[in-house]
Amino acid sequence: METIDYRAVDRAHVWHPLFQHRRLEETDLLVIKSAHGTTLVDEEGREYLDAYSALWNVNVGYGRQEIADAVYAQIQQLPYYPHSQINAPATVLAEQLAACLPGDLNHVYFCNSGSEANETAIKIARQYGRQSYPGENRYKIISRYRGYHGFTYGALSATGQARRRKAFEPLVPGFHHAHPPYCYRCPLGLASLTCNVGCAEDIARVIQAEGPDTVIAVIAEPIIGGGGVIVPPDEYLPKLREICDAYGLLLILDEVITGFGRTGKMFACEHWGVEPDIITLAKGLTSGYVPLGACVASTKVFGAFLGGPDEHNEFAQVCTYGGHPVACAAGVANLKILQEERLWENAAKVGSYLLEKLATLKALPIVGDVRGKGLMLAVELVQADGAHLATAQTNRIVGALRENGVIVGKIGHAVDEPENIIFIAPPLILTEGEADRIFETLRAVLL
DSSP: OOOOOHHHHHHHHOOOTTOOGGGGGTOOOOOEEEEEBTEEEETTSOEEEETTHHHHTOTTOBOOHHHHHHHHHHHHHOOOOOTTSOOHHHHHHHHHHHHHSSTTEEEEEEESSHHHHHHHHHHHHHHHHHHHOTTSOOOEEEEETTOOOOSSHHHHHHOOOHHHHGGGOSOOSSEEEEOOOOGGGOTTOOOTTTSOSHHHHHHHHHHHHHOGGGEEEEEEOSSBOTTTOBOOOTTHHHHHHHHHHHHTOEEEEEOTTTTTTTTSSSSGGGGTTOOOSEEEEOGGGTTTSSOOEEEEEEHHHHHTTOOOTTTOOSOOOOOTTTTOHHHHHHHHHHHHHHHHHTHHHHHHHHHHHHHHHHHGGGGSTTEEEEEEETTEEEEEEBOTTSOBOOHHHHHHHHHHHHHTTEEOEEOOSSSSSOOOEEEEOOOTTOOHHHHHHHHHHHHHHHO
């Protein structure tokens, strides 16, 4: 069999995301050849504990034969047909999602990714505003700084990460940002015990400043992911729901990262008993085995799109691969694993165990904060004076972890400050022994 120099071919032809290719003059990317459980194997046969679930998303772990079998069987039976008609896997998955989602989130629009799910939610919200408030011009969307909602233009416009936006501006008009619930470095300069959830009130301030009759929705990650694993105070999301209700706005919760057990509940909004009007899903929906995203709307929202043939109230969007039967078959098999093994419970149990151990690292001068829920954790690194650790130093720590067989994530291309936050988000099948390995390896590197 011909031996391929994958690195040479890759350098000649592949354009990687968020990567400066001049770095390949000094370093090589890994060639990942296989994976099983929580373990990645590179071209040389070296094994790594994947403490980042690839990109927050391999929730059920690698090598699940059930998903492979479901995909193979569906490709043989019906490899593709557009969702202008019915296919069984998409229908079954929609019913199962409606059954496990909170409230009356009953109407599923399938697409290909989290970015597309959020793009869809934004478009639903704007069309909903036109049809539900015909005498007003409700189109503006409020989101938060540090939040991430995707790479497509609407989703990027909602994103509050300056470094991801700058090169592509000007972006879509009608998006406005408020401060995030970042208690460790409060952007409002408030003390967390006496702040009265000022970050939620900041959203109300933006709504008032823009004019409530021009705003249609607030979009938010229940826990901000790529912007730093920012867990809000317990009062925050309920307050956000109250604000949306007071102004007649839709609440869109972006659970692309947090959904499907990542935070110790099936969906993160369940921690606070909050029911959104629209929820967006991807990543853990198939655990990354096949691309699939979904935007799920409440019965109230869906009802605004019903009407006669001459009213043109139907949702004005089509997606070639939305509801793809093979992707949805993978989703059905993935959801079966999650529910039968109750993996959110393992995420809560092992996540709490790991968080408790990681919290002891705050005794080290280089660790400023440790935070998270379930298996969505972050370690924020600092200089002696509490300032952000330099990006180069954080990169060396992440590199040293990889050299010691543990792959973690890191904040990147988000904000104009040093990239000093390490992400730990392993598959939800993580054992306490593997959690010990993550902790001990990180501790040794930091010492």
